[in-house]
Amino acid sequence: MxxxxxxxxxxxxxxxxxxxxxxxxxxxxxxxxxxxxxxxxxxxxxxxGGSSKKKIKLDVFLVFNQQFLTLIKAGLPILGSLDLLARRQKDLGFRAQLEDVTVRVKTGQSLSEAFEAQGTMPVVYTTTLLAGERSGNLEEVLQRFLDFQRVSLTFRKKLKASLIYPAFLIVMVIGLFIFLITFVVPRFADLYNQLGTKLPTLTVWLLQLGQDMQHYGLFVAPVIAGLIWLLMRWTKTEAGNSFVDRVRIATPVLGGVWLKYQVGLFSRTLATLLTGGLPLVPSLETAAKSIESKQIAKAVYNSVETVREGKGLSVSLDETKVFPELAIEMIEVGESTGALPQMLNSVAEFFEEDVQASLAAIMSLIEPLILIGMGLVVVVVLIALYLPIFSLNGVGGS
The missing domain is CATH 3.10.20 (Ubiquitin-like (UB roll))
Structure with missing residues (x-):
């Protein structure tokens, strides 16, 4: 295309x-x-000189769908609702996509096909629309999608909020260190050059670091920025993304939290699709596409084959050796009682709460460690700078 x-x-x-x-x-x-x-x-x-379409912001997309659902419930035709919302959309990129959807629907395409053709819509959304079109209950499945996205958006905002303060502290530590090395240390270097005394090894090392930063800092900074940019680009490739995912899952403590977050996202997505009337196999395939972790998504795709062979979902997921035992047990109970979507929502809620509690505990430990690290940096720099002065006082006194 x-x-x-x-x-x-x-x-x-x-x-x-x-x-x-x-x-x-x-x-x-x-x-x-x-x-x-x-x-x-x-x-x-x-x-x-154009560029590819930009991904739609989730909050903008949610507002559109809430308005779309309201207009449909009020009795306005789908085509008229799309045309009205497209003309009122302030995001120019999203407006162009909505106008394209309107044209496609006018020419006979289904709503799910028109949105899927944009290439920027969530797979869960287009699949949900497809389920609503097949069941003839578009309003209900749209409402379920909105509920699902609101919960997901709230959860993501809480995660990001919990990371703001530690990130701020880390930036402060780096900024303080750069200030000391580039501004304070050179002034002490001039002082000690005038005195001409023998300096302790720690002081010599710090003064040399300050001089190197002054002479080569302007060259090193672009190199580091370039390496970071290349690293970010590499992580967006298939190989880079898979490598980062393996490292992330293997990381002690944080790897377990990431796994639980992905399992919670998978469970809530699958529950939404099943409740919308989509069969289990296509629901599993769609839910796998919504998972960020390549390793967990691969495990879900493997379970699809065993489900096709007639095995239960809990057995299929258990054979992947990736999903937590508790999630497998809860899914097994849901299958045996005929309440799989409800149990999947319970799995999602349990793991989301677990992730929030784990992150709160980790952050409560990380923040003091960062503050202690900041204090150690300042103490080491001050000791290195004032150690020769203490030595001079000792010599003078004797």
């Missing part, structure tokens, strides 16, 4: 430019012409 910039006029004569994806420019031109638009030009974005 290639992205094109389309210049067109609607039925009211308003000229506008929109960004849409299509196999060919002719296909896009035909699509808009059949929908009653006057098409002036269709240009590939690469030819005009």
């Amino acid at each position: 290639t992205e094109y910039t389309v210049k067109l006029a609607d039925e009211r004569g308003r000229i506008q430019e929109q960004i849409h994806a299509a196999a060919t420019a002719e296909e896009l031109h035909s699509r808009f012409t059949q929908s009653g638009y006057l098409v002036y030009s269709v240009k590939a974005r690469s030819a005009i």
Whole structure:
């Protein structure tokens, strides 16, 4: 699929430019012409220096879906609701995508297909729409998706909030160290050069570090920034992402917390899809796509094959040797009682609460450690700088 910039006029004569994806420019031109638009030009974005579509912010996407659901419940047709919300959307990128969805629905595509064609929508969302279209109960499945995303968004905000203060402390430690090395240490170096006395090894090392920072700091900083940028790019590749995921899961304490977070996300996603009426196998495949951890997603994909063979979900997940034993036991109870979606929600709630409690405990230990580290840095620097002065006083006194 290639992205094109389309210049067109609607039925009211308003000229506008929109960004849409299509196999060919002719296909896009035909699509808009059949929908009653006057098409002036269709240009590939690469030819005009364009870029790929940006991912929609989750809060913006949630507001749209809440408004969309409200309009549908009020009796407004789907096409009219999409057209109204597209015109009122302030995010230009999202507005262009909604306009493309509207055009696709006008030309006969289903709602789930139109959103899936954008390439930026969550897989869970398009699958949920598909389940709603098949069951004829779009309003109910949309409401379930909104409930699911609200819980997920609240949980993510709590996680990020718990990391703000430790991150601030780490930045403070780094900033303080740079200030001491680049501003304070050079002044002591000038003083000791004038005195011409023999300096302790610790002081010599610190003064040399200060000089190196002054001379080479402007060259080292861009190199470090470049290495960090390359590392970030590498982690977005398949190999880099898999390596980071393996390290993250293998990390003591934090690896267990990450695993529980992913299991909670998987359980809530699967429960939402099953409640929407989607069969177990496609629900598992969709839930696997929503998991950030490659290792856990691979385990879920492996369990799909055993479920197809007729084994139960709990047995299939247990054979992967990845999921926690408690989650397996709860899922087994849900299967045996015929209340799997409800039990999966219970699994999600349990592990989400466990993750929050574990993070709170870890942060309560990390914050004092960071403060102690900050204090040690200051103490070591001060001792190194004032040690020669203490030595001079001792010599003078004797």
